[in-house]
Amino acid sequence: MTAPDPPPSPGRIRWRALVHAARPHHWVKNLLVFLPLIAAHRWDAPAPWVRAALVFAAFCLCSSAAYLANDLADLHDDRAHPQKRLRPLASGAVRPPLAIAVALTLLAAALLLAGRIGALVPVAGYAAAALAYSLWVKPWPLVDLFWLVGLYLLRIIAGGAATGIIISDLLLVLAGMVFASLACVKRAAELGEVATGTLPAPQRRGYRVEDRALLIAAGLASAFAVPVVLLLYLREDAAAQLYPRPGWVLVAGVVLLSWLLRLWLLAGRGRLRLDPVVFALRDRISLVSLLALAGCVLAASL
Structure with a gap:
């Protein structure tokens, strides 16, 4: 008989929980930065696609930072929710100080990357709008809907700005x-x-x-x-x-x-x-x- 695999170390569990808290499965929403290229049928030049890919990476970093900030803001309510209480922050798998440090690191990396490719304004605007949503806008009915739609549109606008395409x-x-x-x-x-x-x-x-x-x-x-x-x-x-x-x-x-x-x-x-x-x-x-x-x-x- 083979010996059972040893349980994962606490450090490994913590990093898994941290990755889960960053919600990489939501990065698919950032594919909207490619929509201007697709709509304009720009298939021939690789350079705009590379720039759009870099903007995509910046938005992935930025959106993960925003999700961590959102979970920090909702920490009390999530702990009382039958499903959201299992989130890494609400369950205690990730401590708030670590989440804050990682969120700030991700945000800094996103802004640095966006600045290098000329997309600092839309990415920084997205970061500010996402933070405002988590802290202030979420309790406002209907306003939150328009705000969320704006966050999606910012991704498209950023893709157009980075590739020089008029949307x-x-x-x-x-x-x-x-x-x-x-x-x-x-x-x-x-x-x-x-x-x-x-x-x-x-x-x-x-x-x-x-x-x-x-x-x-x-x-x-x-x-x-x-x-x-x-x-x-x-x-x-x-x-x-x-x-x-x-x-x-x-x-x-x-x-x-x-x-x-x-x-x-x-x-x-x-x-x-x-x-x-x-x-x-x-x-x-x-x-x-x-x-x-x-x-x-x-x-x-x-």
Whole structure:
């Protein structure tokens, strides 16, 4: 018989918990910095992609620092939450002084990298906005939604600034509608669990159970605006050059709308218990929808 593996050392456990607290699985959101390059069909020059990759790295460092700051601000409430109490900081696996030191180190590295590639303003703006969200904005209903959408749009703006691409206003509107719907569905799902007694009422949120109807209306309106914005985009001269077969762009809009509606369906049934973006990475139908969306955009470009 072979001897069992020895248990991991406390130091190793601490570093694992620290990595988990930094939430690298949320780095996928920072891929938005590549959206201006993709939308502009800049496939021929490698230099802009390298710059966008460096901006992506800066945002990963910055967003991890922001998540640590957020967990520090929510420490008391997370300890009373049946699920969030398992987070590294709330459970005691990571001590607050260590989290503060790591967050400051990550932030300094992000700003240093952003400064070297000419993206200091958007990255620093994101850091300030994310910190303000965690400390002050989160308890303000509706304001927090617009603030979160702005954090997503800052990633796109940073990608355009680093690569020298002028971003279409309608691209920002489209992204804003998508992420507004995602922000609403996350809060509506949480309030649904509060209504059924599955979760306690959030302490640092300004929403009540009776606000769920408003969130549903706003989120669905944002979702249905997606194909409308795409239709407006197809009327631009630049769209005719980039997409010779525009019908496929509208099909892509329907695919995106269908995916958003499915999230709302799952939220209404109490089956959406993760961040919608993280859920999409683990959900087979969401991944198929992403492939279908990419296929439609490719077909429109040929």
